[in-house]
Amino acid sequence: MSDAVVLKEITKRYNDVTAVKSASFSASKGEVFGLLGPSGSGKSTLLRIIDLLEAPDSGEIQINGEDVRTDSKEAFQARRRIGMVLQKPVVLNRSVENNLAYALTIRGWSEKETQKRVDRELKRLGLEGRREKNARTLSGGEMQRLCFARSTVFDPDLLLLDEFTANLDPANVALLEDMVRSYASENENRAVIVVTHNLFQAKRMCHRIALMWDGRIVEVADRKRFFEAPEDERTAAFVSGELVY
Ligand SMILES: Nc1ncnc2c1ncn2[C@@H]1O[C@H](COP(=O)(O)OP(=O)(O)OP(=O)(O)O)[C@@H](O)[C@H]1O
Numbered sequence: 001m002s003d004a005v006v007l008k009e010i011t012k013r014y015n016d017v018t019a020v021k022s023a024s025f026s027a028s029k030g031e032v033f034g035l036l037g038p039s040g041s042g043k044s045t046l047l048r049i050i051d052l053l054e055a056p057d058s059g060e061i062q063i064n065g066e067d068v069r070t071d072s073k074e075a076f077q078a079r080r081r082i083g084m085v086l087q088k089p090v091v092l093n094r095s096v097e098n099n100l101a102y103a104l105t106i107r108g109w110s111e112k113e114t115q116k117r118v119d120r121e122l123k124r125l126g127l128e129g130r131r132e133k134n135a136r137t138l139s140g141g142e143m144q145r146l147c148f149a150r151s152t153v154f155d156p157d158l159l160l161l162d163e164f165t166a167n168l169d170p171a172n173v174a175l176l177e178d179m180v181r182s183y184a185s186e187n188e189n190r191a192v193i194v195v196t197h198n199l200f201q202a203k204r205m206c207h208r209i210a211l212m213w214d215g216r217i218v219e220v221a222d223r224k225r226f227f228e229a230p231e232d233e234r235t236a237a238f239v240s241g242e243l244v245y
């Protein structure tokens with residue numbers, strides 16, 4: 001399996017806080033990779049760095065085998081192939097349909113292609129009846145489904161999820177997790193990185209999991225080993241729920 005993302009010794013400081021400390025890992029194409037760890041351990045910071053939104057102070061990032069520097073032309077191109085979904089849904093003050101269409105038109109899709117794809121997505125989301133509605137009037141679960149669709153409608157190679165189902169009801173959690181699974185299995189060139197606090201979600205979704213602790217990646221293991229036979233004592237404490245976070 002080839003690498004979708006390779007991080008080499010990424011470090012990021014904010015004034016006196018070092019949020020990420022020499023973090024390295026690789027996520028492969030075809031894989032759902034989990035990033036777990038206590039609050040404040042640097043997960044979201046690392047995800048923003050992978051999204052090429054924020055530049056690390058040092059270290060290297062490769063996406064699909066290419067070195068990318070955050071402020072480069074390559075990064076701009078690479079960003080167009082990355083989708084990111086955050087905990088809190090953020091939608092445009094426009095119709096549901098326009099929220100989806102916008103993600104395609106800014107990426108150069110024609111009007112015809114856009115319309116076709118938007119129709120397909122609305123059906124898939126179960127939001128056909130809401131297409132003309134202002135996205136801001138949707139329920140929390142509907143809004144997050146729309147955000148998910150907006151981040152995947154353009155067929156990104158890499159999907160980044162940061163606590164994307166926190167605060168949702170179990171039915172919407174199940175729906176969204178299913179959407180991630182189909183996204184990942186539809187095309188073998190795709191990779192997903194999921195940041196979550198939720199051990200059960202990691203168990204349900206991830207092939208491999210990394211534990212992040214005080215800015216460092218302390219262990220990377222396949223799901224079974226991560227939960228059943230972790231090597232690092234911090235992973236053992238984390239998966240047994242001994243840690244308060
Ligand atoms: N923009 C910023 N400016 C200053 N400090 C920041 C910034 N972003 C993150 N930090 C700090 O970096 C550390 C890691 O934060 P981060 O949000 O990456 O953690 P996290 O693992 O995502 O936590 P949580 O699980 O609570 O979301 C924290 O100490 C945080 O206060």
Ligand SMILES: [Mg+2]
Pocket residue numbers: 043044045
């Ligand atoms: Mg976070």
